[in-house]
Amino acid sequence: MGNLFGKKHKKAESRVTEQDKAILQLKQQRDKLKQYQKKINSQLNQDREVARALLKEGKKDKAKLMLRKKKFQESLLTKTDGQLENIERLVHDLEFTQVEQEVVRGLEVGNASLKKMHQLLSLEDVERIMDETQEGIEKQREIDDLLSGGLTNEDEMDVLAELDQIIQQTEPSAKEDVALPDVPEDNIGEDNIENVNTFKYLGSLKTDSGDNTNDINARIGMAKKRMQDLVNIWKDKTLTLQLKIKIMKTLVWTVMTYGAEGWTIKKKQEKKINSAEMWFYRRLLRISWRERRTDQSILEELNEERKLLNKKRKLTFFGHTCRSKCTLMKNILQRRMEGKRQRGRPRINYFDNIKYWTQMTTREIYDVILERDVWRQMVHEAVRAANVLGSDAG
DSSP: OHHHHHOOOOOOOOOOOHHHHHHHHHHHHHHHHHHHHHHHHHHHHHHHHHHHHHHHTTOHHHHHHHHHHHHHHHHHHHHHHHHHHHHHHHHHHHHHHHHHHHHHHHHHHHHHHHHHHHHHSOHHHHHHHHHHHHHHHHHHHHHHHHHHTSOOHHHHHHHHHHHHHHHHHHSOOTTOOOOOOOOOOSEETTEEOOOOSEEEETTEEEETTOOOHHHHHHHHHHHHHHHHHTHHHHHOTTSOHHHHHHHHHHHTHHHHTTTGGGOOOOHHHHHHHHHHHHHHHHHHHTOOGGGOOOHHHHHHHHTOOOOOHHHHHHHHHHHHHHHSOOHHHHHHHTTOOOSOOOSSSOOOOHHHHHHHHHTOOHHHHHHHTTSHHHHHHHHHHHHHHHHHHOOOOO
């Protein structure tokens, strides 16, 4: 028991270095100088008021003496400014030296880890893996050649005929109407159901008019909040610019583009998305509006292009839905519903975006969409062309 209670605990090593102590002392001295400057400024104002009062009383000599005292105080204030500037520069140099030391230590750890990884994987292992991969690729090519060369001309004609039949079945017809479920009544059993104009579903705002303005504004606001929460990452000088861009696209853009495949984009809404995208880049580079930098100069500095991710996601989602067997969703996207539209100018709908971005007719879209690889290539070309145009229908 005596040994238990009498045992001396070893003190934990302090993490405060001599450099930290020196920086702390310099900052304390800086604060003292600032307080001294405040005191001198206050004294200067008092001396000036006293000199003015003495002049009113006709005591010119005493007023002159008071102004000489004030002049001496001003010379002390000038010397204090010089000392304060030297201290600020010294503190900055010490702090920057600490940052450089941390970077060097990080490089040493990374270099040691890289050497260990190289020891685990030798050059012979890499060559063996590459040989095995090449053998697998050649084997797959043999299988592809065998499958592609096994069809006769009659088989090819049958395949084309079946493809035409599928296209005719998939193409929307004005004669076919799909009945949608009726709107529920106010009361279902004992529960009172309220009919609303706007509601949130899976984090996305839905409206009875199909307008996505509120949802887009909410998404942009949440993405900007996330961008501000990660301000320490954007300030970190040890991270490369490319790594910061990847972090931004992973943690910020995913918040902004959540549910974007269901948006109906108008020209005004696209301008908001473009403005938000450039806002992210400016915060990433910590560029102030006072610098009056153009968007093009910022994109050139980052070696980036405008990337409206919602266009690619929307086109990909539309192709996936049209190839799937989901009857209700497919019929809604293909506008095969019963009922009449309201009077007035037709609104921009979901399919209008698809036709404008692809610059294709309805028949051409449904001819291409069944081929996944062809549709994927068309999506890349359409997104590239749409980014050049920089505007949508509406």
